[in-house]
Amino acid sequence: MTDVPTFRYHPDPVATGEVITSDDPCRCCGRRQGFIYTGPVYSAEEVVEELCLWCIADGSAATLFEAEFTDVVNVPDDVPQPILTEVLTRTPGFSSWQQERWMFHCADAAAYLGKVGYEELVVVPEALEMLREENAPFPWSDEQREAYLRTLTPTGEATAYLFRCLHCGTHLTYADHA
Template sequence: MPADEEGLPQFPYHPDPVGTGSVVAAAVVCACCGRRRPFTYVGPVYAVEELARVLCPWCIADGRAAAMFDAQFTDASWRVSDGVPADVTELVLRRTPGFVGWQQEQWLHHCRDAAEFHGPVGANELAAFPDALEHLRLKVAGSGWSADDKDWYLQALSKDGPVTAYLFRCRHCGSHLAYSDST
């Protein structure tokens, strides 16, 4: 089947990489498979080689890009919850499109599994996910900030602004989670 007729591969931990902006509809000759593909991965790549905007999502999904370049698509420094199997962590690091954040990206976990990444969100979008907002409130509660500063921070969240939240969903119970960072 020609590359332009192929559907995107499925990523269990990043179900809509085009919607989140990690994959874009832009033709690329993939540095891994050598095929001209209609979509390009534009998220982070942790490898010795410079691989910005030269990998196709198919080579990420099947693990070829990670194997060929000893690459990861999410930084391994994030904390993995106890009980999450090592193969899940490996799948997120090496076979799942990452995403770009302001500081160091984190992949959230729930129910002993990695959660699905659903993209950057601001206060307006987060209002539709009260469980994620509560998760974020709990994280901000330990910040040492005044109540006014905490409220300001949560209201200042912007999908495209200098204070952003990142939305995740548990694959098992459906709970929404979020973390935030800023410039």
């Protein structure tokens, strides 16, 4: 089995669960690389668990299928277009309950670290505080907000998605649920 390509904005797609070991051939290059991407593919043509990481990394999968691997919304104005292109077309995306959201910080995309729950967030207080602020507009009491945050688990019906700024190291997160 070969080492997987390096992705600046998704440093370990195997650990995050967006890639599985597989002997299936890649639909783009035809090679059996030992890994198949299982995350989202936004394309006019249905492409499900058929791409290797090498074809995502070099952009050939995005070109062949006119595909993107994540959806970006609310992108800050100071993020350059080449960064958005890299995130959209040369970075493995991730699956979420609702529509995934890539996080940005310091005029750059942040690195996706994976799905986390309350227990994992306790050790990254700035990310936990970000969730408290994100949920502040809801008509919840502080106790209700904390009760919701405590339901977050990496594999449950309420999940948080953790990112880290590549420049300052700040952790970012958002949560959604089934």
